[in-house]
Amino acid sequence: MQDIKRVIEENNGKIVVEHDYFLLVEVSREHVRKLARALFEAGAYYSTGVGSDERPKNGFFAMYHILNHEESKKYIVLKVETPEHDLRIPSITPEIEGANWAEREAHDVLGIVFEGHPEPERLILPDDWPEGVYPLRKDFKYNEKVKPVRKEEKFVEREDALVLPLGPFHPTLHEPEYFEIYVDGETIVGARYKGFFVHRGLEKLAEGRLTIHQIPFVAERICGICGYTHMICYCQAVENAIGLEVPERAEYIRTLLLEIERIHSHILWFGVVYHLLGFDTGFMHAWRIREKVMDSAEILTGNRKTYGMSLVGGVRRDIDEDKKEKTLKALREVSQEMKNLFDDVLAMKEILNRIEDVGILPKDRARSIGVVGPVARGSGINTDVRKDHPYAAYKYLDFKVPVYNGCDVLSRYLVRADEIFESIYLIEQVLDQMPGGDIMVERFEVPEFSVGVGATEAPRGEDVHFVITHRGSKVYRWRPRAPTYNNLPSVPVMLEGEHLADAPAIIGSIDPCFSCTDHVTIVDDSTGKILFRGSLEDAIRRLKR
Amino acid sequence: MNAIIAVIVNVIFALLYAPLIDGVERKIKARVQRRKGPPIQQTWYDILKLFKKEEIMPKDATKSIFISAPFMAFLSVLISYLFVPTILPGALYFYGDIIVVVYLLAFSSIAFFLGAFSSGNPYAQVGANREMSLAVVEEILLAFIVGSLAVLNRSLMLNKMFPLEIKVSSIILLAFYLVVMYIASARVPFDIAEAEPEIVEGPFIEYSGKYLAMCKYTIFLKRILLTSLFLNFVLPENVLWRTVGYVIGVVVIPVVLAMIEAHMGRMRIDQAVRFMKRLSVIGIFAWVISLFGW
Numbered sequence: 001m002q003d004i005k006r007v008i009e010e011n012n013g014k015i016v017v018e019h020d021y022f023l024l025v026e027v028s029r030e031h032v033r034k035l036a037r038a039l040f041e042a043g044a045y046y047s048t049g050v051g052s053d054e055r056p057k058n059g060f061f062a063m064y065h066i067l068n069h070e071e072s073k074k075y076i077v078l079k080v081e082t083p084e085h086d087l088r089i090p091s092i093t094p095e096i097e098g099a100n101w102a103e104r105e106a107h108d109v110l111g112i113v114f115e116g117h118p119e120p121e122r123l124i125l126p127d128d129w130p131e132g133v134y135p136l137r138k139d140f141k142y143n144e145k146v147k148p149v150r151k152e153e154k155f156v157e158r159e160d161a162l163v164l165p166l167g168p169f170h171p172t173l174h175e176p177e178y179f180e181i182y183v184d185g186e187t188i189v190g191a192r193y194k195g196f197f198v199h200r201g202l203e204k205l206a207e208g209r210l211t212i213h214q215i216p217f218v219a220e221r222i223c224g225i226c227g228y229t230h231m232i233c234y235c236q237a238v239e240n241a242i243g244l245e246v247p248e249r250a251e252y253i254r255t256l257l258l259e260i261e262r263i264h265s266h267i268l269w270f271g272v273v274y275h276l277l278g279f280d281t282g283f284m285h286a287w288r289i290r291e292k293v294m295d296s297a298e299i300l301t302g303n304r305k306t307y308g309m310s311l312v313g314g315v316r317r318d319i320d321e322d323k324k325e326k327t328l329k330a331l332r333e334v335s336q337e338m339k340n341l342f343d344d345v346l347a348m349k350e351i352l353n354r355i356e357d358v359g360i361l362p363k364d365r366a367r368s369i370g371v372v373g374p375v376a377r378g379s380g381i382n383t384d385v386r387k388d389h390p391y392a393a394y395k396y397l398d399f400k401v402p403v404y405n406g407c408d409v410l411s412r413y414l415v416r417a418d419e420i421f422e423s424i425y426l427i428e429q430v431l432d433q434m435p436g437g438d439i440m441v442e443r444f445e446v447p448e449f450s451v452g453v454g455a456t457e458a459p460r461g462e463d464v465h466f467v468i469t470h471r472g473s474k475v476y477r478w479r480p481r482a483p484t485y486n487n488l489p490s491v492p493v494m495l496e497g498e499h500l501a502d503a504p505a506i507i508g509s510i511d512p513c514f515s516c517t518d519h520v521t522i523v524d525d526s527t528g529k530i531l532f533r534g535s536l537e538d539a540i541r542r543l544k545r
Numbered sequence: 546m547n548a549i550i551a552v553i554v555n556v557i558f559a560l561l562y563a564p565l566i567d568g569v570e571r572k573i574k575a576r577v578q579r580r581k582g583p584p585i586q587q588t589w590y591d592i593l594k595l596f597k598k599e600e601i602m603p604k605d606a607t608k609s610i611f612i613s614a615p616f617m618a619f620l621s622v623l624i625s626y627l628f629v630p631t632i633l634p635g636a637l638y639f640y641g642d643i644i645v646v647v648y649l650l651a652f653s654s655i656a657f658f659l660g661a662f663s664s665g666n667p668y669a670q671v672g673a674n675r676e677m678s679l680a681v682v683e684e685i686l687l688a689f690i691v692g693s694l695a696v697l698n699r700s701l702m703l704n705k706m707f708p709l710e711i712k713v714s715s716i717i718l719l720a721f722y723l724v725v726m727y728i729a730s731a732r733v734p735f736d737i738a739e740a741e742p743e744i745v746e747g748p749f750i751e752y753s754g755k756y757l758a759m760c761k762y763t764i765f766l767k768r769i770l771l772t773s774l775f776l777n778f779v780l781p782e783n784v785l786w787r788t789v790g791y792v793i794g795v796v797v798i799p800v801v802l803a804m805i806e807a808h809m810g811r812m813r814i815d816q817a818v819r820f821m822k823r824l825s826v827i828g829i830f831a832w833v834i835s836l837f838g839w
Contacts, residue, residue: 183671186814278733278811284578350734351810500671501737501813 004072007042011035013078021240021389022075022453029089032080036065036092036099039076044069046092046370047455048481049102050466051110053137055084057449061112063089065099066453066464070388075453075464082112091117098370101485109136124196135204142201142208179491179507186500191492203478212238212312212446212473219465220306222480225268228261229458230465230480231310236391237467238312238475241452242445247438248393250314255393256430257300257307258456259423260327263334264293265459266416266423269511273413274345276504277354282345289337292330299326314440324431335424342417355409359494359506362407366490373461374419375487375510377403378411385457392456397429409502409509416511446473458483460511484512551635556623558632559773563765564588566796570803577807588765595758603751605665614660615752615759618653622766625649628703631773632791634784642701643694646774647687650729653763654680660760661748672747675737675814679728682821686725689828693718693835707777714835719778721827726775727802728821730768734812772798 008015008023012031017024027035040046044067052062058081065078082089091114093099103114104123111134114120125135128148134140177197182190202222206215219234220227232254239246246254267290274282294304300323301307309315345351361371366379376383384401386394402418404411446469454465461483470476487510494506568585575582602608625646630636654676661673691701697715698705709715728735739747749760776794780787812820 186671186674274810278736279809280733281574281578281807282810284580288579348808348810350812350816353816354810354813499813499815 004039004042004044004069004074004076007038008035008076011038016079017451019240022077024077024079024451026079026081029080029082032065032078033090033092033095035078036067037095039067039069039078040096040368042069043071044076045367046096046098046102047075047372047462048464048466048479048485049099049106050477050479051106051112051136052468052477053110054081056138059084061087061110063103063106063112064451064466065092065102066466068383068388068455068462070383073389075389075455077451077453077466087111088113088115090115093117096370097368098486098489101489108134110134111137140204142204177512179503181495181500181503183500188495188498188500188503191495193488193492195488202480206475206478210474212469212475215475215478216310216312217308219480220308223458223482224305225265226261226458226460226463227305228257228307228309229456229463230482231307232258232392233454233456233458233463233465234467234478234480235310235312235454236456237452237454237465237478238469239452240454241450241467241469242447244313244441244444246314247441248435249318249437250439251393252430252434253315253319253439254310255397256319256427256434257297257309258392259426259430260293260297260300262423262459263331263420264290264297265511266420267293267334267338269416269459269508270341270413273505273508274351276508277351279345279348279351282341285337285341289334289341292334296327296330299323311440313442313444314438316440318439319434328428328431331424331427335421338417338420352410354502355413355505355509356406357408357410358498358502359409359509360407361490361494365493366407369490369493370486371461371490371510372483372486373458374412374415375461375490377401377415378413379407380405383462385455385462389455391454393430396433397426399426409505412509446471449476460484461487484510488512548635548637551630551633552627552637554633555631555636556626559626559766559769562795563769564592564762566769566799567765569796570799570806573800573803574807577804592758592762595753595761596755598754600754600756601751603664603666606751607663607665610659610663611751612756614656614663615756615763618656618660618763619759619766621649621652621656622763622770625770626766629770629774630707630777631769631795632788634707634782634787636703638702638704643691643703643706644701646703647684647691650687650767650770651680651684653767654683657748657760657763660752664751666751668746668750669748672739672750676748678814678818679735679737682818683725683729686721686728686821686825686828689825689832690718690722690725693828693832696832696835703777708780708782709778712835713839714831715778717827717831717834719775721824721831722775722778724824726771727805728817730771730802731764732802732806733809735817737812737814737817768799769795 005015008025011034013025013027013035015023016026047066047068049066050064052064054060054062060081060083063080063082065080067076067078069076080089089112091099091103093103093114094116100119101123103117104119104121106112107114107120108123108125111132128150130146130149133146178194180192180194181188202218206218210218216231216234220231222230267286271283271286271290274280274286297307298304300319301309301317309317361375361379363380366376366381371379372383380403382401382403385391386399387401399422402415402422404414448469448471450469452467452469454467456463463483464481466477466479468476491507491510495503498506565585565588567588568583571587572582572585603611627637627640628646658673658677661669661676693714694706695701697710697712709719731739739749749757752760772795775798776791780790780794
């Protein structure tokens with residue numbers, strides 16, 4: 001803790017807010033790059049970045065770089081301000097690879113120029129969005145319409161390799177995303193990702209017309225699988241911003257539902273992976289077992305999905321004894337059946353051959369991209385928000401964080417398998433230890449321009465929400481960042497040099513949730529943008545050699 | 546004259562039966578997966594439906610090859626039925642031997658390959674590449690079988706081979722044939738050329754309507770042809786026992802194969818080829834001992 005503070009102060013950072021959960025550090029433009037580098041070397045990774053238009057407050061634009069320093073159990077929020085007439089901030093992407101997307105997004109939505117960015121290209125706005133219109137600026141109305149400009153779509157042809165379009169609609173992906181895969185025979189020599197096809201105006205909508213108590217329900221609809229974790233993440237961000245203590249019973253109920261969600265999400269993933277590997281029987285059985293988890297969720301909350309259980313300050317419904325028993329019984333069955341399924345599959349040689357030593361993501365590369373969740377834990381990085389930044393009831397509970405060093409698809413598979421059983425163990429503890437008492441804090445004051453960071457360990461990894469509060473129970477700025485946002489840039493690294501037949505399993509191995517990633521943006525319709533040109537060019541060069 | 550009637554009956558039987566047994570297989574796979582599964586006529590419904598649907602022609606296709614390929618594949622498998630008896634004994638043995646049958650099967654693979662390449666779709670090309678790699682290795686394995694059979698019977702005529710004499714080499718050969726049959730009938734883990742989640746049905750991606758129906762039908766017919774060939778090797782010559790045995794075998798074998806299929810994941814093409822190369826050692830072994838006359 002003292003170490004990281006010393007690092008910040010030695011590199012001209014000024015700690016303005018010291019919260020249990022995060023440090024808000026102001027730093028000038030000249031020093032941001034050096035400070036970011038120093039923090040990265042001290043063990044922090046780039047979690048996400050948020051741009052904000054703060055002209056109504058002080059005439060400045062601000063960029064918040066959020067770094068996760070697990071060792072000191074703190075998020076470090078670097079705030080860099082820049083005046084309107086000189087919208088330039090040095091890019092930290094040359095220092096930390098993971099800042100790439102966040103900075104490009106901030107440029108797209110606010111027009112902040114990041115000097116020295118290696119790929120200063122459009123990321124989330126569609127190609128037909130006019131230049132110089134920045135939708136997240138405060139003088140842009142949330143219901144304003146812009147006239148599209150026609151642009152030619154770029155399609156990169158290559159002579160030395162066959163171009164295989166994987167998407168926007170493909171049986172592997174289930175969601176509209178586009179991978180352009182360059183193959184030579186059966187070997188992948190390069191990959192290009194185009195994303196952000198599915199946009200909703202969530203951030204702008206939240207800032208423009210929703211109140212603090214309405215946003216949780218919008219947040220829950222960010223994801224169709226792990227929505228509750230977004231809801232909790234948002235609530236925690238606001239609670240951290242206004243310094244609100246949640247009743248203990250509410251914390252336990254939140255934990256219970258988060259773990260239920262993790263189990264069903266992981267079993268869903270196993271089903272999908274078995275299908276991708278041609279083992280449809282496993283797929284059907286995994287999803288059959290998952291139904292029991294869905295039923296438990298229905299017993300506990302009234303809904304199979306999208307529980308609608310939380311608000312800022314606590315949870316909305318209580319859980320009685322009868323529900324506890326039913327849940328425990330269902331989970332015991334799930335535990336037994338999943339164990340049998342895993343044993344059967346691990347005895348299947350042809351499945352193991354398909355996932356072992358496939359889709360390699362080395363540890364150092366994983367760290368610099370800033371991957372999270374099972375992808376990071378499968379590459380030997382011991383990171384888990386539940387342990388590193390304890391929230392809800394995790395501080396009272398005992399659980400292990402599975403870490404595997406294989407860096408391949410099998411490691412990610414095993415991490416998730418272990419996590420299912422850890423989650424069941426957690427739920428047993430929660431139901432056993434749950435204290436009585438209130439479940440909700442009804443009255444609280446919302447201060448103006450108070451900054452809050454909330455994080456949860458979603459099934460796919462670290463989920464971060466950043467909130468700046470506003471007067472009248474509103475938010476001034478809200479940015480949800482889904483785990484896939486950090487994991488996706490690692491896919492082209494994993495794909496290179498692999499067999500085409502392995503591409504679906506590799507893309508599937510990060511458990512991509514494209515809509516979550518896209519929802520953080522603001523536009524209706526898009527044609528995407530070229531990414532990873534660097535790796536593509538490297539691949540061509542390697543081929544020519 | 547009898548032979549011609551037998552051939553007509555046999556071909557009609559195969560045409561009617563092949564989609565039906567696929568329906569049974571689907572039902573069984575569904576039960577293994579604890580699903581209810583479609584009715585057993587479903588494959589027939591699918592084929593009839595596809596025949597009624599309109600065809601979509603890909604923009605980049607070489608039209609003549611693209612259209613004729615499914616028919617070439619279908620006919621080459623159908624012609625094989627002239628030489629391989631199904632429910633009734635008797636076939637046009639005089640016009641073709643086992644080499645013709647093997648060639649016709651290879652030709653159906655080549656027809657799929659040509660059709661896929663002419664479609665201009667990159668997924669079809671990858672699928673066609675896989676189809677060809679598999680077909681080449683299959684051919685090698687079949688070559689061992691044909692070679693051993695020729696040595697065993699001192700002839701390549703099919704009627705001399707039905708049934709095979711019981712010897713050490715013929716038993717090894719039949720076991721070996723069963724494995725090759727499993728691979729050649731494009732079942733998981735060897736459905737690599739189609740691989741729906743990977744390359745979206747591969748060679749068949751651009752086919753629709755009746756062309757797709759022909760492709761599917763060809764695969765079903767090929768499976769029954771390979772099964773019939775096996776049954777002919779083992780069943781006795783007595784007409785009654787042969788018919789009873791055939792009817793049992795032609796139901797039981799696909800059902801067993803479907804059960805195996807339901808418990809497998811898909812291999813990668815290089816893994817499959819390596820597996821088949823290893824298998825060829827058994828082929829050499831069978832051939833060598835058949836040379837000794839065992």
